[in-house]
Structure formats: C-alpha cells, structure tokens
Amino acid sequence: MSENFELALQLLGIGMGTVFIILFLVILIGNTIIKFVNRFIPEAQKVIRQNVTSVLGITSPEKMAAIVSAVQIVTGGKGKVTSINKE
Amino acid sequence: MSENFELALQLLGIGMGTVFIILFLVILIGNTIIKFVNRFIPEAQKVIRQNVTSVLGITSPEKMAAIVSAVQIVTGGKGKVTSINKE
Amino acid sequence: MSENFELALQLLGIGMGTVFIILFLVILIGNTIIKFVNRFIPEAQKVIRQNVTSVLGITSPEKMAAIVSAVQIVTGGKGKVTSINKE
C-alpha cells in the first residue's frame, strides 16, 4: 500500500507535469503555425473544389428548387432528391 | 528466373486474351439485351413505387421545392436538406 | 417420431397459451400505463432541447423558424427537419 501510495504521489507530479508540458506545447505549436502561415501563406487560396452543384451548374437556390421540382414533376412525384451537397 | 519470365510471357498472352474476350462478351451481351428488350419489353412500365414523398404528405413537387429553397435561402446556400422525415 | 409428435402437441398448447398470456399482458400493461400517466403526468411537458441551430451558424431564431415553418406548412405538420447540415 505505501508503495502504491508513493507511486500515486509520483504520478501526481509526472501527470500534472506532463499535462502542463503538453499544453505549453499546444500554445507553442499554435503560435508557430500561426506565424508561419501569416508569413508564408497569408491569404486563403481559392480551392478548386470538386463542386457537386457547380458540376450541375447550380448557382442559386432558386435553381436548386427548380431542379428539385423538376425531378418531382418528371418522376411523377416518385423521385426524391436525397441530398444535393453544396459546398 | 527464366521460368518466371516464361510465366510472365504466358500471362501477357492469357491476360490480354482474356480481357479482350470478356470485353467482346460485354459488347455481345449488351447488344443481345438491347435487342431482347427492344423486342419484348420496348416500353418502360409504370412502376408502382412505394412513394417516399406521399408518405410525408407532401403532395406536390412545388411544396417540396419550397422547402428546399427556403432552406437554401435562409442558410445562405450553406445548408442542405439531408432528409425530411415524417413525424 | 411419436415422441416428437407429443412434443409438438405440447408446444401447440404451451405456445398458443404463452402468446395469449403475453398479449393479455400487453393489454394490461398498456392500460395500466395509460391510467398511471393520465393520473400523474396528464400533460406533456415542454422539452428543453439541445439546440442544433447554433452549431449551424444560423444566428437568428427567425431564420430557423422560417425553415421549420416552411416545412411545417408545406407538409401539413407531418414533416420535420431532422438535420440541416452546414458545410
């Protein structure tokens, strides 16, 4: 028991120490990344996404609605748009 | 090694041969099915589907479109309707 | 075989008996719960839901209400918006 208690005391030190070290590192890493990004890639780039809607040429919600209604009409209400993911 | 090389040579023949045979068969099967269907079931039948929208009590496509467009407009195009479940 | 047949006869009795007992219990339990609820918690309570909308960046309740009411109106109160995912 007393041996275990000693282990527990050690762990109190080691554990809290480790946790503080890691969260210091979190701060350090975070700041370093921010500085690095600020210097080297300060502007968000336009990402050429594989845009599902743009592939379909859907630019506005109205068009989207139109598509859905078209699908409905054409399928006689038997089709459904399960999901159209817009980026 | 030379034995393996012979195996590889054989596989070049067998492999490309098989691939060509299969894709000839694809053409043959495709054409046969098309002819068969053209002759025996030339017209698409009305399928009595279990209608998802009717279950929801959404009777018109316009209504469906209205929902979708509402979501789109309100979320600035960032929302999507993944599913509309009936209560 | 004749032993098995006897087992089958027994099972006819036991099985139908059990099924009837259970479904009598279903009735009993159902009625008891209904009476209990009628007496002790006759009114449905307002449930404080964990609000999904704030996560979506839908900042105004009005917008959310617009979506929901659109769905409600259009589906005659039978549809519900299970999820609106923001990209």
Added chain:
Amino acid sequence: MDILRKLYDMTAFSNLLENPAPLLMLFVGVVLLYLGIKKQYEPLLLVPIGFGVILANLPGAGMGIVPGEFIELGDHKYMNLFEIAHEYGIMNFLYYSLIKTGLLPPIIFMGVGALTDFGPMLRNLKLSLFGAAAQLGIFSVLLVAIAAGFSPKEAGSLAIIGGADGPTAIYTTIILAPHLLGPIAIAAYSYMALVPVIIPFMVKLTCSSKELKINMKEQDKLYPSKNVIKNIKAVKIAFPIVLGIVIAFFVPSSVPLLGMLLFGNLVKEIGANTLRLSDAASGPIMNAATIFLGLTVGATMTSDVFLDFKTIGIIVGGFFAFAISVIGGIFLVKGYNMFSKKKINPLIGATGLSAVPMASRVANEIALKYDTKNHVLQYCMASNISGVIGSAVAAGVLISFLG
C-alpha cells in the same frame, strides 16, 4: 496448346461439366430477382437474396456459404473469423460474423422498432389479442411438419414462417436449423410479399359480406371505450420499457429480438434528444444490415442445400402456416362477435398475422370495397403490430423448447 489449357482451367467450365446443378440455382436466383424487381415482392430483401443466390452458385467464385461443420474443430472449438475469411472468402466471413452469430436480425429489429408507432395499438389495446390468435399457423404447422418427418428443430424453423416476420424467421432458423436458412428466409419473404393475394383469398373463403361491412368507428360510437390517453408521448415512452421487462420474465429467450425492437422504439419516441440514435438505427445501420443479411442468406442457397425435398416441404408448409395464421385471427374475431354486443370486423383478425404495414393496407382496401366509408386501417394496425410481438414470443417459445 499449353496456354489454352491453362486458360480453360482458369474458367469455371470444368466445374460446370462436373456438376451442372449450380446452373439451376442461377435460374432460381434470376427468378428471385424477377420477383423482387418486376413483381416488387419485398424488393429490399428479395433483390439481395436473389443476387446472393447467384453469387453463391457461380462455380469457382468461392462465394457460397459452407456448412457449419466445415468450421467446427470439435470439442466446442471453431475456426476463428480470420481463418474463415482466409479459407472460405468474404461471404463466409460476413455470414459467420454477422448471421451465424445471430447479430443481424436483432439489429434489424432495432431499426424496425425505430420505425414502428405503437400509437394505433395503444388506442385499441383490446385488438392486440388477435395478434395472438394469428400465431396459430406456427404451432399447427409445427405439428404437421413433425408428422411429415421433419426433425423438431427443422419443423420449428419451418413453422415460424407462419409468423410472417422476416427477421424473426431468420433468427429462429439460425438457432434451430441453420442449414435451412436460405429456403426458409425466401419462403418467409415471398409469402409476406404475397400478403395482398393470401389475405383476400383467406378472407373470401371465411367471411361473409355482412361481417366485412362491420364499421369499427360506428361500433366505437355505439360502445365507447373508457380510456382516453391524455399524454400519448409519456405513454409511448413508458410502454416499451415496461413491456420489455415484463415479457422478458415470461419468455426470456425472446429478449434479443423484442429487446432490440423496444430499444429502437424507445429512442424514436424520446424524440429530439436521441434523434441521432433513432436516425442511425432506422437508417444506415438497418440498411447496411439488410444488404449483408440478404446477400449472405441468399449465399447459403448452394445447389446441394436447396435442391432437396425439404425445400418443397418448406414451401408448402410455409404457405399453410401463413394461411392458418390468417384464419386463426379471423376465427377469434368470429368467436368474440358471438359473445359481444360490440362487433369487430374480421379483417382485424386477419391482420394479426403481422407483415406490417402491408397486411393492414390490404385489409383496409378490402373493407373499402364492401363499404367505401369503412376505413379500418388504424384498427388493423393494432392487431398487425401486436402480431409482431406475438411471433417474437412464439419464436422465443420454440427456441426455449427446441434450441
């Protein structure tokens, strides 16, 4: 020459010359697909099952399920799942990890629960009794099947087709007679798909036009029931919990099925707070389970398993189990009507069979044919849903006594 020889060996033609029976099974698979696709008989199950039959019977492809003895090592030891995959391929891996363990039917029941509304049953609790009477087909066909020479375990699996409930039939068969899984699953789903034919037929055979015109709503007005439910949400939440506990005391072997059904129903009734769970249970989990259940159950139907006299027995016996279940429900109604002033439409007995919700829809259409104002749907749903509980309980009894 050598190359052609090797090429020929790679193909499955030598296997087919040795044993052409799989060709017949491919035909069976195509017929099942036809029924599922064109006739729309339970397509969600018959299409994967049919495709599974085809996959299993493609010679040399190694997609057929091997008999349970192949993985037994004796002394209560079995090959492990990795060895099964290694030795017998992915279909057997899926079958022995998901089906033979008994996992997927309860998982599907969880999804069914999340899609079930006990409301109609709670509003007409008395009608639940007819869900009990409609298990008659199970226990009477059990008797006949044993008389016809089936072993008790096989007879129990055959008989449970009369429960008109797919996962229940599969679960029972996995435990009692896994070698009959394919034909029993197919018979169960096919007859469920044939409910729009079987119920009208049995009803016409046993019911008079006067009986079928009994209007439940009018009867309710004439003899109103006392119970009014003031807080349906609370009742619906308490019901699965209490019911699950009480049934478990009586038929503990029904817990894997009923427990999961009631859990699924509970998370659905709780509503928004557990929406993630009910969505998952009734959506991706159930759909994925359905795909793998269908494919692997179909894949159990190798030619040596299916081309057996027992298959015919299952098809014939399954039909009678179904028919007698319908009659059981109808005749309990007839008996009840003899003693009660408040009459019940016998269609409500017919739907005790389960096969939710198709049986109720079919019954409703029959009622409307006799009286265009006689909507019996909600009443039928009461016995219909209780029929699911009834057959799960019957399965529990069979498993306790025969398992």
Added chain:
Amino acid sequence: MDILRKLYDMTAFSNLLENPAPLLMLFVGVVLLYLGIKKQYEPLLLVPIGFGVILANLPGAGMGIVPGEFIELGDHKYMNLFEIAHEYGIMNFLYYSLIKTGLLPPIIFMGVGALTDFGPMLRNLKLSLFGAAAQLGIFSVLLVAIAAGFSPKEAGSLAIIGGADGPTAIYTTIILAPHLLGPIAIAAYSYMALVPVIIPFMVKLTCSSKELKINMKEQDKLYPSKNVIKNIKAVKIAFPIVLGIVIAFFVPSSVPLLGMLLFGNLVKEIGANTLRLSDAASGPIMNAATIFLGLTVGATMTSDVFLDFKTIGIIVGGFFAFAISVIGGIFLVKGYNMFSKKKINPLIGATGLSAVPMASRVANEIALKYDTKNHVLQYCMASNISGVIGSAVAAGVLISFLG
C-alpha cells in the same frame, strides 16, 4: 401438470427466486432511463446505457456481459469472437469485438474531432493552460483512491472520471480495470450531465462577484494580443497534423484517442474534398458507435458487478475528481491574476474541465448573471477544448504507468 411445469421452466421466475438481485439492477436501469429521458442528462449515452443495464439483468435472457476470465484460455490465448457469440450471445459478441478491443472510444473520438472547432482555442491560445490545471482532480483522486484501498489500476480508472470526458474514461478503464467499466462510465456521463449543477456550485464556493465580472473583451482591448490570424483555414489544417505528431512524441499512449480526434478534425477542416469522410465520421459511424457503446457498457452492469462497495467508492470519488478539476482550473486563474495586469475571468479556469460545450455554456450563463454584457463563451471554449486534450494526455500517462 407437466406442461405447466415446462412453461414455468421456460420463464425467468425460478432464476428470480434463486437470486432476486437483478430486480434491483432493473430499478437502476429504469433510474438511468429516467435521468436520460426526463432529466435529459446526456440522453445520447444514458438512454442506451440504461437500456443495456435492463437487458443485462433480465434473468435468462443471456444479455449480460460475462467477466473477462470467462473467455481467457490461459497462456495468452482467448476464445475467438465466433465462439464468444456462440457461447455467450450477441451482447458479449459486440462487447468483446467493439469495446474490449478498445475500438469504439477512438472511433467516437474521430467523430468528436469532426464536430470540434479549434478556432476559439487558436484565437486564445494562452487560455489552453487552464485545460491543464483542470486535470488536477484526476491525479489527486488517484492518490486518495489508492489510499482508500483501490488497486492502482482501479484507482486510475476511477480518477479519470475527473477528466470529464466519456470516451477517454471508457478507453482508460477498458485497459486498466474493465470490471469497473459500467459504474465508471455511468459516473462519468452522469457528472458530465450534472455540469450545470457542479460548476455553478464550485464557482460560488471559490469566486468573488468581482472576479466573475471580469470582462474578457475589455481586457483584450486594454492589453491586445499581438497575433492576428490571417489565414484561419490553413492554420486549422496544419494544427491537428503538427499537434498530433508532437504530442505523440511525449505521450505515445495517448495516440489512439488523440490521433483519431485530430484525424476527424483534419478531414472536417479540409472541407469539401473530404466531406464524405467527415460526414461519415461524425454521422453514421459515431451514431452507430454510440448505440453499441451505450448498450454494451450498460450490459456490463450485472448485479454481482454493480452491487459492490467499489461502486460507492466510484460514485463518491468521481464527484470529488470532478470538483477538484474545476477548482484546479479556477485557482490557476487566480494565481495568474495575481501576477498579470491582464486579468482573466475565473470561469475560464472552471471550464478547463472539458465536458464540451456544456461547461462553456454554463459558464457563460453565470457570467451573464453577474453582468448582462459579459459574454465569455468563446474564451471558455478555448480552455474547454484544451481540457479534452488535457484529459487524453492524462489518460495516456495513467496507461503508460499503470497499464
């Protein structure tokens, strides 16, 4: 007579007469359901756990988890999963394949990652430190638990409740003391659910009204920080990658949890190109994992496991672990404020506990009560999220030294 005897044997009443303890456990299960449904304490977990407790304690149903020794064959050999299913049923199959392997907690962490936004933390990086201080409850309760007679492994599992993080607590307990999984999981989720009670209580106990009125935005204006983030998207993508690698060097045993958390976060931050992955991770995968985790963790709570003095120790110890963690965060703030001109609201220390995002919301409400214009939510989120990292690291330490 014979039939009645057999019928009686089928039921569970003989089991109950022999050992009525499960009835008590059914009551515990119902209480958990009540807390989850009516009190809305973490319903996503407490409802499945509560139902799992009920299933496990239905006598004769075979849904309770058997102790690990039952599947050990000695000599580092174990029963295989198929044998476990065959012998002990589907619940044990699920438990031993998904939980005892340590799989589901990291899987859930992947989903949590895909729902986590490191933005608030990145904008207030310094506040992360309070997420370290709020692990104090873990290591101090570890000390007390060992003094109280728990074995070091048990004490570690008990203590991790103070991390206020469900998957972390479960993962640690699976490795250190799986026989305590049920009570520890329930204590962890219950206290997390009680955060709206515990935090205000501890805050009132330790903080002055003046401290609670410290307005972070005004402090920011008075003492502006230098960092401006010009390209938040790039930072958010790089952060989980670099952080994962660096933490792993220091505490490799935390990788299964933190690695999956950061992977989930990465695919979320990448956006459209990996949308399928983040949707799956935070949707069907996490929801399915939650169902099976809840049910099986609940099912570990058989009466012989739960009705033990250790359970009381866990409940009491867990509370103190929670309370001390809150205090740890608060007192580091107080210490900081003694030396810094820029003051920090002690509520930001209190949320270092984790229990994201509820702790932050609760803290924000407290702040608004003292000053209706003092919105501290975003600041609290910083320490709140870092508290998740903190407890995963603490778990790693415990596993390294005690596992």
Added chain:
Amino acid sequence: MDILRKLYDMTAFSNLLENPAPLLMLFVGVVLLYLGIKKQYEPLLLVPIGFGVILANLPGAGMGIVPGEFIELGDHKYMNLFEIAHEYGIMNFLYYSLIKTGLLPPIIFMGVGALTDFGPMLRNLKLSLFGAAAQLGIFSVLLVAIAAGFSPKEAGSLAIIGGADGPTAIYTTIILAPHLLGPIAIAAYSYMALVPVIIPFMVKLTCSSKELKINMKEQDKLYPSKNVIKNIKAVKIAFPIVLGIVIAFFVPSSVPLLGMLLFGNLVKEIGANTLRLSDAASGPIMNAATIFLGLTVGATMTSDVFLDFKTIGIIVGGFFAFAISVIGGIFLVKGYNMFSKKKINPLIGATGLSAVPMASRVANEIALKYDTKNHVLQYCMASNISGVIGSAVAAGVLISFLG
C-alpha cells in the same frame, strides 16, 4: 531524478534515438497529406492514407501494422481477431478484420457500382474494346518487373497499378503480396490523381492534331449505328445481372470485385424500391470503408516496409504501367482507324485506362482544346467504364495464376 527518468521512459524519444527511420516516414506522411490537401490528389484516399502513415510511425504508439507472420501460428492456424486487438492494438484489429480478409475493396466496389451509370457504355458498346487494350500496361510491366527481380506475386501486385483502379489494386495486392500494400496503394492513387498530367502527356507523345480533331458525333451521323435503345431502364437492370453471370464463368476469381460492383449497380438501377440499399451502399458504407481502408493501408507503411528498394521499383514500374495502358488504348484506336471508314478519336482509347470519371473529363478538355465544338465526354465514358471491368478481369487472371 527517478521521476524524470520515468517521464523520459514514457516518451518516445528513446525509441527515436534507437531508430530514427520513422521520422523519415512522418515526412512521407506529411507529403502525402500535402498532395491530398493542397494538390487535391484523390483527397478521399490520400488524406486517410497519409494520416495512417503518420499514425503508424509515431514511435511507441503501437498503431503500425505488423507483418502477417506475426499472427501466423503455423499449421494453417492464425491468432484470432480478439487476440490481435489485445496484442497489437486497434489498427491491427481493423487491418486484419477488414483489409487482410479482403473485405473492404469489394465493399467499396459495391458503392462504386451504385454510383456508376452504364448508360454511356451501353449507347456506344463497341468502344468498350478500348477498355481491354488499355490493360496492356498491366501485363507488360508484369514482364518487366519479373525480369527486374520481383517475385511473380510481387510483380503481379506492382503491375495491377496499370489498371488505374484503387480497390482493384488493393484487392489484388492483399491476395498476392500484402507486404507491398502501402506503396502499391499509394502509387495507384497518386498516379490516378496524376491522370490530368499523364494522359495529356501520353496523348501529345502519340497523337496528331488531326486525330484529336475527330468528331465522334459527326462520325455517328455519317455512319449511324443500328441500335436504338427503346427501354433503357430495362436494359440497365438486365445488364449487370447477365454480365455478372457470364464473366464469372470465364474469370471466377474476379467475382468478389465485379459481383459486388454489379450488385451495387443493380440496386441503383432498380430505383425507388431499393433506394435504401443503394443509398447505404454509396453513402455510409462506402464512406466508412474508405476511412478505414485509407487509415489501415497507410498504417502498413512502417519504415522497415517502405524504406526498401522495392518501393522505388513500385513507383517507377507503376508509372510505366500507367503510361503503357494509355498507349495501349490509343494504339488500338489507331489500328482500328486504319481499317474502318468510321473513325474514332484516339482520346477514347486513352480513357480505356479507367480512373473514372477523371480520365474522361481530362480527355474531353483536350478534345475541346483542338476543336471547341468537339465534346467527346460521353464516348470517353464508354471506354472509361469498360476499363474498370477490364482491370477487374485482369486482376482475376493474375490472382488465378499467381495466387
């Protein structure tokens, strides 16, 4: 002192001092992430693979895949999955249950099938042939690789990169040479991602401007084909069924891949009645499979496996397999054009490679560059899709002869 020593032991620094090779692999992982995130090379696969590489090479974390020999017990016996999880952690559990069993590639193919439309191919059936010619890279690189000293099994796995199909490459490698899984999967996906570079390059190298201006629609008008499809839905439903059966007779070893692809396609084409199944197959099932495939395939790339001369061979050989496949398709077109009045644009040969649908899009852009009115997308899709069938068949041949 003692504490610091223990703290140091907990970290991974001692491991790194012993063997710093993992640092190099971390760099490889970061490069893969960069390619996936920034360059957008197949992000759905390269991001999980890259992250898996990182996880596997974090010293002490225990997330790397152990070689197959570690779980062999001799005498056709293997450790069971529970023991694998217990001994080697969750990554190995996932790898040995989902990947080494061969499960996930067919599962992903099911999803691919549910997203594939055979319509363009059915409308231009003849063009399918070019999907055969474009397998040339596979069998010619096989020859070279064997000459270069790879074992036949390794050479087969390397060569299948020329099929330009990820799941096919992974499936073949799992069976033939699992120790090369990491580099082969990465090469396959990287070159697929590089299709927009490789195809234009090979086209420029081999085709004249006049050839690239061949307008397929005009050719169709000049030499109209006889077939009109009157009921495309029926054709699309029958096609996967019949095709699956017939191919299986010739190359049964391709069934696990092609069978699942065609099943997925069938449930998609059936439409509303099996919508739940196709949604599940192409949604949660495929997405979850992609996550676990990517992470575990990445995790096979431990430093001792990757830092090997064979990796270079794979990278170089893979490129040539790709390039030769493109050329194979192009040259069959050239040959065809020599004998036929109706000319075909060689771009349609180039897309026989597969890499659906990116190859077709790239080809279409090239065509439009030479003639702004020459839309060849639909024609390219025909050979493109048939290229998927072609490589699955080629994989079947390799597995039959070398497996």
